[in-house]
Amino acid sequence: MLRTLLHFFLIGGVLFSAKTAFQRGEQAGPEITVRVRSDATPGEIEKEIREAILLNEVRRYGWDRTDPIVFDHLVRNMRFIEPESTDDDLRLYLRALQMGMHEHDPIVRARLLYRARQALESIPEDRMPSRADLQSHLESHPDRFEREGRVRMQHVFLSRSKRGAALATDAREMREKLSGLGERPPTGLGDPLPGLRAEQLVTASEIQNDYGAEPGRVVEEGIIGPWRGPVSSVYGLHFVRILSKEPAYVPSLDVIGAEVRADRLREIRKELREQRMAALRDAYTVRVVRAP
Amino acid sequence: MLRSPIAVLTAFLIAALSGCGSDDSAFTDELGRCAEFDKQRQVYWGDTHVHTELSFDANLQGTRTTQEDAYDFARGVTIDLQPYDEDGVATRTATIDRPLHFVMVSDHAEFLSTIALCNDSSSPAYGADQCVDYRAAKEATTPEGVFSTFALINALTAVQQENVRYPALCGPGDEDCLQSGMDVWSQIVESAEAAYDRSDSCQLTTFPGYEWSGGPETKNLHRNVMFKDGNVTALPYSYFDEPYPEGLWARLKEECLDADNGCDVLAIPHNSNLSDGIFFENKMANGQPFTTEYAQTSHAIEPVIEIYQHKGASECLPGGTAPDELCGFEVLPFPDLAATNLENVGEPDPKGFLRFAYGEGMKLEDSLGVNPFQYGITAATDTHISASGFVAENDFKGHGGAGQPNRFLPAPEGFPDIEYLSPGGLTAVWAEENAREAIFSAFRRKETFGTSGPRIKVRMFGGWDYPSDLCNAAELERAAQGYAGGVPMGGTLPPRSGSAAPKLVVHAMQDSMGAPLQRIQIVKGWLEGQEHRVEVYDVAGNPDNGASVDMRTCERRGEGFGDLCTVWEDPAFDPSQRAYYYARVIEVPTCRWTTWQCVRAVYDCNDPVRQIDLDCCDPVAGLNVDWCESVDCRDPESLPPADARCCDPRLEPTIQERAWTSPIWYQPAP
Numbered sequence: 001m002l003r004t005l006l007h008f009f010l011i012g013g014v015l016f017s018a019k020t021a022f023q024r025g026e027q028a029g030p031e032i033t034v035r036v037r038s039d040a041t042p043g044e045i046e047k048e049i050r051e052a053i054l055l056n057e058v059r060r061y062g063w064d065r066t067d068p069i070v071f072d073h074l075v076r077n078m079r080f081i082e083p084e085s086t087d088d089d090l091r092l093y094l095r096a097l098q099m100g101m102h103e104h105d106p107i108v109r110a111r112l113l114y115r116a117r118q119a120l121e122s123i124p125e126d127r128m129p130s131r132a133d134l135q136s137h138l139e140s141h142p143d144r145f146e147r148e149g150r151v152r153m154q155h156v157f158l159s160r161s162k163r164g165a166a167l168a169t170d171a172r173e174m175r176e177k178l179s180g181l182g183e184r185p186p187t188g189l190g191d192p193l194p195g196l197r198a199e200q201l202v203t204a205s206e207i208q209n210d211y212g213a214e215p216g217r218v219v220e221e222g223i224i225g226p227w228r229g230p231v232s233s234v235y236g237l238h239f240v241r242i243l244s245k246e247p248a249y250v251p252s253l254d255v256i257g258a259e260v261r262a263d264r265l266r267e268i269r270k271e272l273r274e275q276r277m278a279a280l281r282d283a284y285t286v287r288v289v290r291a292p
Numbered sequence: 293m294l295r296s297p298i299a300v301l302t303a304f305l306i307a308a309l310s311g312c313g314s315d316d317s318a319f320t321d322e323l324g325r326c327a328e329f330d331k332q333r334q335v336y337w338g339d340t341h342v343h344t345e346l347s348f349d350a351n352l353q354g355t356r357t358t359q360e361d362a363y364d365f366a367r368g369v370t371i372d373l374q375p376y377d378e379d380g381v382a383t384r385t386a387t388i389d390r391p392l393h394f395v396m397v398s399d400h401a402e403f404l405s406t407i408a409l410c411n412d413s414s415s416p417a418y419g420a421d422q423c424v425d426y427r428a429a430k431e432a433t434t435p436e437g438v439f440s441t442f443a444l445i446n447a448l449t450a451v452q453q454e455n456v457r458y459p460a461l462c463g464p465g466d467e468d469c470l471q472s473g474m475d476v477w478s479q480i481v482e483s484a485e486a487a488y489d490r491s492d493s494c495q496l497t498t499f500p501g502y503e504w505s506g507g508p509e510t511k512n513l514h515r516n517v518m519f520k521d522g523n524v525t526a527l528p529y530s531y532f533d534e535p536y537p538e539g540l541w542a543r544l545k546e547e548c549l550d551a552d553n554g555c556d557v558l559a560i561p562h563n564s565n566l567s568d569g570i571f572f573e574n575k576m577a578n579g580q581p582f583t584t585e586y587a588q589t590s591h592a593i594e595p596v597i598e599i600y601q602h603k604g605a606s607e608c609l610p611g612g613t614a615p616d617e618l619c620g621f622e623v624l625p626f627p628d629l630a631a632t633n634l635e636n637v638g639e640p641d642p643k644g645f646l647r648f649a650y651g652e653g654m655k656l657e658d659s660l661g662v663n664p665f666q667y668g669i670t671a672a673t674d675t676h677i678s679a680s681g682f683v684a685e686n687d688f689k690g691h692g693g694a695g696q697p698n699r700f701l702p703a704p705e706g707f708p709d710i711e712y713l714s715p716g717g718l719t720a721v722w723a724e725e726n727a728r729e730a731i732f733s734a735f736r737r738k739e740t741f742g743t744s745g746p747r748i749k750v751r752m753f754g755g756w757d758y759p760s761d762l763c764n765a766a767e768l769e770r771a772a773q774g775y776a777g778g779v780p781m782g783g784t785l786p787p788r789s790g791s792a793a794p795k796l797v798v799h800a801m802q803d804s805m806g807a808p809l810q811r812i813q814i815v816k817g818w819l820e821g822q823e824h825r826v827e828v829y830d831v832a833g834n835p836d837n838g839a840s841v842d843m844r845t846c847e848r849r850g851e852g853f854g855d856l857c858t859v860w861e862d863p864a865f866d867p868s869q870r871a872y873y874y875a876r877v878i879e880v881p882t883c884r885w886t887t888w889q890c891v892r893a894v895y896d897c898n899d900p901v902r903q904i905d906l907d908c909c910d911p912v913a914g915l916n917v918d919w920c921e922s923v924d925c926r927d928p929e930s931l932p933p934a935d936a937r938c939c940d941p942r943l944e945p946t947i948q949e950r951a952w953t954s955p956i957w958y959q960p961a962p
Contacts, residue, residue, distance in 0.1 A: 047379075067413070068413065068418060068419055068424065068427070069427045069428075069431065072424050072427065072428055073428070073431065076428070106378065107431050107433075110378065110380075110431075111431070113380075114380075147491055147493035147495070148493065148495075150327065150328075159854065159855055160854050161853040161854050161855050161856060162855075162857075187766075188766060190766075191764075192763070192764075192765065192766055192767040192770060192799070192857075193749075193767060193799070193801050193855055194335065194749045194750065194751040194767065194799050194800070194801055194855075195334050195335050195749060195751075195767065196767050197330070197767065197768060198766065198768065200328070200330070201327055201328050202328065205391075209390045209391075209747075209804065210804060211804055212804045212805070233804065233854075234802060234804055234808070234854050235801060235802070235804075235854035235855055236854060246327075251490075251491035251492075251493075255490050255491050256489070256490055256491055258482075258485045258486040258488070258490075259486055259487070259488075259489070259490075261486065262360065262483070262486035262487075
């Protein structure tokens with residue numbers, strides 16, 4: 001709970017500028033100047049602007065002066081450049097601030113950006129999804145939760161290791177036998193493999209993973225009725241007959257609620273990050289200076 | 293030692309969080325809910341040893357990927373890998389070649405709370421010296437800046453058991469860490485729940501778990517704790533809570549197995565190869581030899597063991613009492629964890645290997661009535677980059693952990709990991725469906741096998757009266773006969789009928805995306821008096837089939853077998869002797885990951901002293917003439933440091949990937 005409250009506090013801080021600016025309507029928000037390379041691309045410029053805004057926000061609220069990682073790092077820097085100093089950590093830290101070290105050090109910058117980004121995507125209690133939200137999310141994004149279609153198929157296999165040079169001849173004979181079966185199952189025909197079933201319910205992906213691309217392709221084509229093959233794999237030759245197909249489907253929320261919730265939370269974090277960043281972006285007046 | 297509350301059911305917490313209503317059956321998972329249900333069982337592939345940013349060692353080496361990323365990776369999603377650039381963008385990625393069926397993420401229990409507390413500026417521990425050091429190490433820009441802190445804090449898992457303690461940052465009574473540990477643990481359970489496919493497609497099964505990482509004096513005693521479902525203990529009990537395996541087992545019994553609340557759990561020991569020979573020592577916490585109760589508990593809670601992973605094989609050492617030419621596979625030249633971390637080459641102790649444990653277990657069964665080491669077989673990656681089941685030799689990016697961290701930019705030239713380490717392996721189970729109840733039950737009955745990475749499928753049954761032509765029977769019929777007339781891998785043979793010797797029917801098939809098989813072996817061990825004897829039989833295939841590897845390209849030459857099957861009868865069976873039998877399925881030779889990388893860098897190690905093949909200097913071949921003329925593998929000084937490792941004569945240029953089945957045991961009539 002303490003951490004949740006803290007997140008609220010931090011978010012409140014980060015968004016304070018944006019809210020204030022909006023509420024004041026025409027009054028101007030914070031102004032910053034961003035220096036970029038003369039040949040910077042629009043994308044690079046936008047990235048610099050966003051980072052400058054975030055850094056300005058965290059500095060306005062003093063995080064650069066209160067964050068213990070920043071404190072530790074600046075003290076270490078000072079002890080490196082003033083190895084003879086007998087000052088305590090606090091004095092060194094304050095001197096580092098006076099020198100502006102916290103504004104230019106890359107580790108401090110990375111740390112502050114990290115904290116700002118964490119704050120940007122923190123989820124307040126009132127944005128936690130309800131069951132209705134999750135149902136809506138599931139219905140809006142069926143592609144994310146869709147399960148692969150399945151086929152019920154019959155499968156006859158001839159082993160290359162077992163049949164050797166006779167494999168091709170045996171395959172021709174097997175094809176004739178299968179053609180003569182009509183609707184009867186291929187009971188007792190072919191060679192065994194661990195896990196191979198004369199009839200089974202599977203996806204094309206599973207067949208591809210188990211037996212390779214060619215058998216997988218035949219199953220994916222999903223032609224119901226005739227015996228297909230022989231198709232080759234590293235094991236030998238395969239004959240496949242598809243009896244029926246079950247289309248891809250989306251399970252209900254009752255079944256995959258936890259999965260949907262996790263996906264929705266990821267999405268909310270992203271939405272919040274973008275919304276809050278956009279609000280800050282709008283609130284700021286930014287002057288871009290291209291440096292030679 | 294610990295004063296935490298009794299078991300809690302996180303079901304209520306998770307159900308409440310899910311917003312989907314809650315009831316007592318939130319975690320029930322009965323057999324038969326998957327569309328693809330097979331009473332005679334199918335093979336499912338998984339990894340039960342995966343670390344993410346929540347593990348202290350992974351975290352300090354720059355891993356930023358989460359438990360969710362580990363599950364995504366198992367599904368086939370591409371994930372980011374360190375090093376990250378200054379904008380926080382990953383400079384590498386990884387993708388698995390095929391999805392896994394099941395995963396257990398097993399972050400180290402020891403510092404779950406440390407990481408959480410030290411990163412939470414509102415926590416009372418935030419300003420503690422260890423937290424300051426940890427964060428400094430996290431921000432460090434040199435390996436040295438990380439290592440000292442890693443060594444200092446991680447060393448708490450290596451102190452002697454009688455001196456084990458939580459880190460000082462945990463505050464009075466360790467309460468801060470206990471509370472924080474529970475919070476993180478509930479998140480772990482929640483993320484496993486979110487990733488579990490509860491639809492009837494049953495694409496991915498997840499198990500909540502963690503790693504108990506005790507290693508006195510860095511002698512590895514680690515275990516992965518695997519819960520059947522979200523019904524778990526209050527805490528992920530660590531070395532700091534329970535410094536002896538029997539303490540961990542007691543917690544698991546008290547709060548789970550004996551709690552009559554539906555909780556089920558098992559532990560999977562691993563890396564006995566790095567225990568300096570103490571893993572299977574007949575000694576309890578009080579210094580006394582095992583009691584029957586101890587052996588029973590070990591037998592019940594630890595049904596399987598990891599025979600192989602990123603940090604080497606634990607099957608056997610070359611030069612044991614029985615000739616076994618294939619014992620040299622991925623044996624680490626280190627006796628313990630510290631030696632691995634520091635790359636201090638030394639001799640491992642044969643008493644840390646499974647071959648020894650199987651012999652000792654039978655002896656102990658003679659005296660105690662229970663075999664404490666009657667382990668089934670699993671294998672895993674032990675990845676520390678969230679890359680569950682990432683085992684490709686030709687795409688190895690380093691798994692970290694005790695290996696190379698790959699944290700810093702620019703990424704180091706040369707190998708992405710310590711050259712003796714490897715991509716690790718996979719566990720397969722024979723189960724009715726890909727769901728928690730079925731997969732977990734397969735672990736319990738040891739109907740499991742491990743592979744060194746490739747998805748080699750193998751099935752084995754043992755019985756007395758199997759027909760000699762069982763290999764010709766349809767698989768469904770054979771499985772039915774196998775179960776009805778005997779036991780599958782992991783089982784104990786039923787009482788003998790007549791005067792027969794045991795018959796094993798073994799059928800193996802190569803990985804559909806891998807190399808052909810060379811042979812199947814049966815490794816038999818038995819007790820002759822109190823002597824442990826071992827014999828290795830080639831029972832199918834052909835070890836001299838001439839298959840080899842083109843060392844310039846890593847392309848395979850020659851043939852192998854797509855599948856091999858045999859019904860084998862023990863030719864030297866003595867009904868009065870305890871015995872075990874396991875199958876080892878061997879691929880034809882292929883390039884080791886180090887060779888793949890050297891070949892891609894135009895090195896040729898196809899020479900006894902790893903001399904660069906002078907043919908590579910042939911301009912017609914279009915290779916790097918200048919480079920070839922400038923180096924000599926016999927003189928590592930002539931090579932850049934990163935390149936010299938390609939010529940290391942201690943590295944095997946090729947390997948023979950393999951699968952190991954759980955054994956089938958024989959117990960003589962009393």
